[in-house]
Amino acid sequence: MKLKIKNFNWLAGRPVVFLNKEAAKKLNVHVDERVSISADSKKVYAVVDIFEKMLKKGEIGVSDEISRILNLKKNSRVEVSNSLFSSSGELIKRKLSGEKLTEKEFNALVSEISRNNLTESEIAYFVAAEKIKGMSGKEVIYLIKAMVSNGNKLSFLKKIIADKHCIGGIAGNRTTPIIVSICAAAGLTIPKNSSRAITSASGTADVMETLSNVEFAPAEIKKIVDKTNACLVWGGSLGLAPSDDKIIHVERILNLDVEPQLIASILAKKISAGSTHVLIDIPYGASAKVSTRKEAKKLGAKFRKIAGYFNLKLRAVYTNGSQPIGNGIGPLLEMRDVLAVLKNNPDAPRDLREKALYLASELMSLCGIRNSQQKAAEILESGKAYAKFREIVNVQNKKEKNSHDFEKRVKKMELAQFKKILLAEKTGKIVSINNNKINSLCRVLGTPENKSAGCYLHHHLGKIKKGAKLMTLYSESKSKLKDALKFIKETKPVVIK
Amino acid sequence: MKLKIKNFNWLAGRPVVFLNKEAAKKLNVHVDERVSISADSKKVYAVVDIFEKMLKKGEIGVSDEISRILNLKKNSRVEVSNSLFSSSGELIKRKLSGEKLTEKEFNALVSEISRNNLTESEIAYFVAAEKIKGMSGKEVIYLIKAMVSNGNKLSFLKKIIADKHCIGGIAGNRTTPIIVSICAAAGLTIPKNSSRAITSASGTADVMETLSNVEFAPAEIKKIVDKTNACLVWGGSLGLAPSDDKIIHVERILNLDVEPQLIASILAKKISAGSTHVLIDIPYGASAKVSTRKEAKKLGAKFRKIAGYFNLKLRAVYTNGSQPIGNGIGPLLEMRDVLAVLKNNPDAPRDLREKALYLASELMSLCGIRNSQQKAAEILESGKAYAKFREIVNVQNKKEKNSHDFEKRVKKMELAQFKKILLAEKTGKIVSINNNKINSLCRVLGTPENKSAGCYLHHHLGKIKKGAKLMTLYSESKSKLKDALKFIKETKPVVIK
Numbered sequence: 001m002k003l004k005i006k007n008f009n010w011l012a013g014r015p016v017v018f019l020n021k022e023a024a025k026k027l028n029v030h031v032d033e034r035v036s037i038s039a040d041s042k043k044v045y046a047v048v049d050i051f052e053k054m055l056k057k058g059e060i061g062v063s064d065e066i067s068r069i070l071n072l073k074k075n076s077r078v079e080v081s082n083s084l085f086s087s088s089g090e091l092i093k094r095k096l097s098g099e100k101l102t103e104k105e106f107n108a109l110v111s112e113i114s115r116n117n118l119t120e121s122e123i124a125y126f127v128a129a130e131k132i133k134g135m136s137g138k139e140v141i142y143l144i145k146a147m148v149s150n151g152n153k154l155s156f157l158k159k160i161i162a163d164k165h166c167i168g169g170i171a172g173n174r175t176t177p178i179i180v181s182i183c184a185a186a187g188l189t190i191p192k193n194s195s196r197a198i199t200s201a202s203g204t205a206d207v208m209e210t211l212s213n214v215e216f217a218p219a220e221i222k223k224i225v226d227k228t229n230a231c232l233v234w235g236g237s238l239g240l241a242p243s244d245d246k247i248i249h250v251e252r253i254l255n256l257d258v259e260p261q262l263i264a265s266i267l268a269k270k271i272s273a274g275s276t277h278v279l280i281d282i283p284y285g286a287s288a289k290v291s292t293r294k295e296a297k298k299l300g301a302k303f304r305k306i307a308g309y310f311n312l313k314l315r316a317v318y319t320n321g322s323q324p325i326g327n328g329i330g331p332l333l334e335m336r337d338v339l340a341v342l343k344n345n346p347d348a349p350r351d352l353r354e355k356a357l358y359l360a361s362e363l364m365s366l367c368g369i370r371n372s373q374q375k376a377a378e379i380l381e382s383g384k385a386y387a388k389f390r391e392i393v394n395v396q397n398k399k400e401k402n403s404h405d406f407e408k409r410v411k412k413m414e415l416a417q418f419k420k421i422l423l424a425e426k427t428g429k430i431v432s433i434n435n436n437k438i439n440s441l442c443r444v445l446g447t448p449e450n451k452s453a454g455c456y457l458h459h460h461l462g463k464i465k466k467g468a469k470l471m472t473l474y475s476e477s478k479s480k481l482k483d484a485l486k487f488i489k490e491t492k493p494v495v496i497k
Numbered sequence: 498m499k500l501k502i503k504n505f506n507w508l509a510g511r512p513v514v515f516l517n518k519e520a521a522k523k524l525n526v527h528v529d530e531r532v533s534i535s536a537d538s539k540k541v542y543a544v545v546d547i548f549e550k551m552l553k554k555g556e557i558g559v560s561d562e563i564s565r566i567l568n569l570k571k572n573s574r575v576e577v578s579n580s581l582f583s584s585s586g587e588l589i590k591r592k593l594s595g596e597k598l599t600e601k602e603f604n605a606l607v608s609e610i611s612r613n614n615l616t617e618s619e620i621a622y623f624v625a626a627e628k629i630k631g632m633s634g635k636e637v638i639y640l641i642k643a644m645v646s647n648g649n650k651l652s653f654l655k656k657i658i659a660d661k662h663c664i665g666g667i668a669g670n671r672t673t674p675i676i677v678s679i680c681a682a683a684g685l686t687i688p689k690n691s692s693r694a695i696t697s698a699s700g701t702a703d704v705m706e707t708l709s710n711v712e713f714a715p716a717e718i719k720k721i722v723d724k725t726n727a728c729l730v731w732g733g734s735l736g737l738a739p740s741d742d743k744i745i746h747v748e749r750i751l752n753l754d755v756e757p758q759l760i761a762s763i764l765a766k767k768i769s770a771g772s773t774h775v776l777i778d779i780p781y782g783a784s785a786k787v788s789t790r791k792e793a794k795k796l797g798a799k800f801r802k803i804a805g806y807f808n809l810k811l812r813a814v815y816t817n818g819s820q821p822i823g824n825g826i827g828p829l830l831e832m833r834d835v836l837a838v839l840k841n842n843p844d845a846p847r848d849l850r851e852k853a854l855y856l857a858s859e860l861m862s863l864c865g866i867r868n869s870q871q872k873a874a875e876i877l878e879s880g881k882a883y884a885k886f887r888e889i890v891n892v893q894n895k896k897e898k899n900s901h902d903f904e905k906r907v908k909k910m911e912l913a914q915f916k917k918i919l920l921a922e923k924t925g926k927i928v929s930i931n932n933n934k935i936n937s938l939c940r941v942l943g944t945p946e947n948k949s950a951g952c953y954l955h956h957h958l959g960k961i962k963k964g965a966k967l968m969t970l971y972s973e974s975k976s977k978l979k980d981a982l983k984f985i986k987e988t989k990p991v992v993i994k
Contacts, residue, residue: 016546028946030746049513049546093751096625121621121750128593128625249527253618254590449523 001026003060005067005076015046015069015116017080018061024050027082034119036083037062039070045083045117065116088112092122095129103142110146113243123250127258135260137302141309143260147268152239154191154218154274156225162190162367163275164359165266167282167299168200169289171324171438172457174334175281176204177232178341178356178380179363181389184230185379188367191225193235193273198252201442201454202331205234210335210451211409212393213400228392240272241265257289259299263306270312277313279363283321287435293318315366319355323433323461326352330447330454330474332413339410342386351460353380416445416452416474418481422488427466428496430459437493444484445475452476464496498523500557502564502573512543512566512613514577515558521547524579531616533580534559536567542580542614562613585609589619592626600639607643610740620747624755632757634799638806640757644765649736651688651715651771653722659687659864660772661856662763664779664796665697666786668821668935669954671831672778673701674729675838675853675877676860678886681727682876685864688722690732690770695749698939698951699828702731707832707948708906709890710897725889737769738762754786756796760803767809774810776860780818784932790815812863816852820930820958823849827944827951827971829910836907839883848957850877913942913949913971915978919985924963925993927956934990941981942972949973961993 003023017035019027029035029048036045037060044066055061060080062072070078088109095101101109109126112118135143162183166173176194183190194204208214214234216224221238224231236245244265251258270278280303283289284296300316307314326337326349340348341356357376364372379385390406397403438455446453453476458469471494475481500520514532516524526532526545533542534557541563552558557577559569567575585606592598598606606623609615632640659680663670673691680687691701705711711731713721718735721728733742741762748755767775777800780786781793797813804811823834823846837845838853854873861869876882887903894900935952943950950973955966968991972978 026946033750089751093753096628096751096753119617119750121617121747124618124621125625125751128622128629131593132625132629250618253530253616254586254593254622256590256593449525 001080002058002077003080004058005072005074005078006055006059006061015044015065016049016063017046017066018049018051018055020055020057020059021050022057023055023060023080024048027080029082034083036081037066037070038079038081039072039076042070044069047119088118089122092126092129095133096125098133100136100139101142103145106139106142107146107149110143110243111150113246114150116246120250120253123247124253127247127250127256127261130261131256131258137305140260140264140306143264144268144271144306144310147241147243147264148271150243151241151268151272152218153272154221154238154240156189156191156222156274158189159276160189160367161274161276162188162279162363163192163270163273163277164279164281164363165270167262167266167280167289169287169435170283170321171201171435171442172326172329172334172337172352173283173324173355174204174207174326174338175352175356175359177208177338177389178352178385179360180230180232181342181385181392182356182360182376182379183363184228184392185384185388186364186369186375188229188364188369189225190230191221191273192231193221193233193238193240195235197448198248199255200439201329201447202334202451203448204232205236206331206448206451207334207338208232209234210332210413211406212396214396216396224392224395227395228388230388230392231396232392233396235269235273241268244268259302263302267303267306267310267312271310275312277363277367278307278315279359279366280314280316281319281359282316283319285320285322285435286432287437288321290321313366315362317359317362319358321435324435324438324457325349325355327457328454329438329442329457330445331451332415333454333456333474335413342380342389344381344383344386414452416450416476418475418478420473420481420485422470422473424459424464424466424468424470424496426496427464429463430461430494431497432495433457433461434493437491440491441473441484441487441493444480444487445473446477446480450476453480470494498577499555499574500577501555502569502571502575503552503556503558512541512562513546513560514543514563515546515548515552517552517554517556518547519554520552520557520577521545524577526579531580533578534563534567535576535578536569536573539567541566544616585615586619589623589626592630593622595630597633597636598639600642603636603639604643604646607640607740608647610743611647613743617747617750620744621750624744624747624753624758627758628753628755634802637757637761637803640761641765641768641803641807644738644740644761645768647740648738648765648769649715650769651718651735651737653686653688653719653771655686656773657686657864658771658773659685659776659860660689660767660770660774661776661778661860662767664759664763664777664786666784666932667780667818668698668932668939669823669826669831669834669849670780670821670852671701671704671823671835672849672853672856674705674835674886675849675882676857677727677729678839678882678889679853679857679873679876680860680864681725681889682881682885683861683866683872685726685861685866686722687727688718688770689728690718690730690735690737692732694945695745696752697936698826698944699831699948700945701729702733703828703945703948704831704835705729706731707829707910708903709893711893713893721889721892724892725885727885727889728893729889730893732766732770735770738765741765756799760799764800764803764807764809768807772809774860774864775804775812776856776863777811777813778816778856779813780816782817782819782932783929784934785818787818810863812859814856814859816855818932821932821935821954822846822852824954825951826935826954827939827942828948829912830951830953830971832910839877839886841878841880841883911949913947913973915972915975917970917978917982919967919970921956921961921963921965921967921993923993924961926960927958927991928994929992930954930958931990934988937988938970938981938984938990941977941984942970943974943977947973950977967991
């Protein structure tokens with residue numbers, strides 16, 4: 001049926017239309033079902049919402065995504081049809097019943113996801129199929145190929161592009177800015193793009209943002225890398241493997257970990273980013289994503305196998321994930337730890353320093369640098385890594401006022417105004433610091449939105465005396481601080497025995 | 498965070514809120530995620546849409562569902578929080594990994610679905626888990642209990658309440674109005690509520706609506722049944738097992754058939770409707786929902802077992818579903834067939850008459866009526882069934898003008914203006930009439946929205962001569978008629994060999 005556009009200037013995150021009840025009835029569509037909208041020779045699919053009184057008879061409300069794709073003007077007329085079943089739906093249905101899909105079929109499916117043509121529930125069915133029915137090695141390869149070819153790609157015209165990735169799950173653990181600084185100072189090209197926090201207290205992009213701009217277009221990133229050998233930016237706006245963001249979004253609804261999707265997501269992003277040598281950090285431990293070293297190695301082998309197909313040099317390392325790494329958890333607290341390590345402060349968290357040095361030297365060795373352990377340590381201790389970090393931040397802040405005033409920026413980094421110090425209630429041994437609970441605690445305190453919130457761990461696993469400082473909580477709101485204390489009482493993120 | 502209500506008078510089908518980008522960022526929610534909204538001591542969960550320019554800073558747009566539940570006035574302020582993980586999400590996640598859920602857990606889950614607190618994607622994960630991981634008999638019982646107790650119930654203060662249900666999938670097959678008329682004339686109480694078409698050409702409610710009102714409140718239904726022993730109404734507005742409608746909606750996205758859900762859906766609706774004696778028709782055949790008689794019997798045994806737990810007398814019958822039943826497919830064409838059978842017209846479709854008589858006599862026998870076969874035939878042949886049908890329709894039309902003018906109504910039933918007669922292209926045997934394809938063909942022609950559209954089968958399986966009438970297509974639009982011819986060419990719903 002023909003309907004007249006009513007534009008609400010409304011960016012819904014995906015193509016959405018509003019219909020009044022009458023039009024919905026005629027089209028036989030319900031809330032959250034799909035219609036196709038055609039204008040001239042272009043066609044787009046959109047999800048339906050029913051909107052009673054804002055639409056006159058014969059009108060349709062469209063989100064900005066649709067106006068852009070169809071190039072619609074005010075009062076344009078479009079042809080709207082019920083489009084309940086997508087051909088991708090048929091593919092997902094087959095995957096649900098355990099069939100293997102072909103390369104062409106994965107490409108069709110991922111292309112629809114990338115173009116926002118599938119509903120969340122269709123993607124949920126796909127994720128459930130991946131989780132329960134599994135994916136063959138071939139299927140993961142097809143999925144990666146499809147994810148890469150349906151997105152943007154970066155390229156840097158260098159033989160070696162170094163990259164690192166941690167599968168996540170460990171609180172704190174902000175090694176990336178240190179590793180990138182060391183490796184770039186060692187002469188490697190390492191254009192690092194990172195995510196913001198999804199369910200954790202903070203992501204590398206959130207942490208970097210306490211000091212630096214992190215949102216850049218691909219062309220700007222190239223300039224930064226030309227100057228500094230590196231960058232530390234947010235990957236979200238680059239459009240690399242966009243289907244991935246949508247699938248992760250749907251996984252997140254149930255907080256699911258789907259192994260083949262994890263492998264495909266990480267490798268598709270690395271390939272799209274132009275990386276050639278990739279270090280994968282797989283932490284294991286009771287509250288990590290992977291429980292044992294054995295499982296971690298199994299996952300690492302899968303990464304290597306799939307990476308081999310794409311001629312990606314990949315090394316997996318298995319690190320202790322039994323507790324948070326570093327003392328500060330939360331964007332600003334983590335940046336303080338990073339700076340302390342880079343500046344070789346005597347009170348810098350040792351575990352963070354050691355892990356960052358280890359990963360940097362592994363990545364350098366993967367890229368063919370000899371004596372990498374020694375070299376990495378020398379670069380850090382000599383202050384070259386710190387100088388490189390300042391350089392990267394200054395270049396990324398070039399468009400800001402006083403862009404070179406690194407110290408001023410650091411001084412401005414103030415922790416949240418409300419704080420509470422918790423003391424050990426008895427003498428004994430800290431036997432557990434749960435990563436997930438510490439992450440949740442920080443979110444209760446306001447991270448990652450409030451960059452200055454979070455918690456500072458004065459002690460890691462091991463002995464502690466009654467009355468010693470255990471942790472300090474920071475929040476911008478008194479009531480959140482209260483909620484955090486309640487959360488600690490209920491969930492016991494730290495156990496002393 | 499506190500936000501001020503902006504009401505759009507907008508019935509979204511479930512609780513939905515609009516946030517501007519800034520508020521969404523602060524709450525750390527994305528499109529299609531969930532927030533909780535509290536006012537006074539009431540709380541409701543809602544799905545998020547991001548709406549850029551229609552909301553001022555500090556405003557939230559809420560759908561009517563929310564205003565009603567929270568009793569909101571213009572300019573009220575509400576507390577909005579990120580509510581990403583629901584406790585039901587945790588249950589669904591466990592079901593996905595193959596765990597069995599308890600009675601209490603099913604109740605919690607279904608209660609959330611009934612109150613519209615789960616997103617479509619969460620329900621999709623649940624449906625996928627049911628489909629792939631299966632459900633134990635106990636779990637189906639818990640699910641039914643939960644569906645019944647989280648919905649409205651009808652009760653009729655009679656010892657025997659007869660009911661029938663076909664699991665669906667056969668085109669035409671409009672036996673219900675005939676069975677209800679025969680059984681009610683035989684003295685049984687049979688308050689029948691039916692659905693509208695979901696993916697088929699028409700549902701019993703769509704067919705009845707060509708002659709009669711079908712939407713009534715429970716109190717009105719009681720009055721109709723008091724007068725006539727029966728009713729033929731739409732079940733959709735009665736609020737029986739409302740979770741079912743939402744689950745079916747999500748199944749429909751991929752057109753999935755999930756057996757435990759099918760059993761639970763049907764029995765929960767029957768129990769909620771107060772039925773005590775239920776006949777289940779399970780057609781089998783190549784294009785039916787169940788392929789073989791053996792499979793049909795297996796499904797029937799499951800129905801009986803679960804029904805036994807609820808003290809529901811249930812009989813399953815296994816009927817030939819290898820082709821459409823009756824000649825007309827589409828609401829009005831099917832009503833014509835029904836009337837022809839009830840009026841004992843010599844040209845009434847024989848298959849429809851025989852099947853309706855068989856099912857009526859089986860249901861009568863289940864309810865303790867002896868010689869039911871003979872009695873059913875006598876009631877139909879004597880015109881008592883037709884009289885009863887007229888009585889039901891007249892009572893259901895009581896509020897209409899000229900409510901007793903049954904004949905006038907029948908005369909008004911005019912078929913769609915554009916028609917096309919298709920002839921057999923060769924002499925031979927019709928070896929296949931595919932139910933799904935015939936249903937889809939009718940939808941292309943405009944059913945169920947256009948009640949007068951559809952197709953008339955002049956022949957069933959068996960011999961046919963070149964040039965004989967094969968089928969007539971009816972549509973209200975020339976372009977749909979064209980599309981239908983293309984559809985026939987592509988999919989070949991009828992095969993002559």
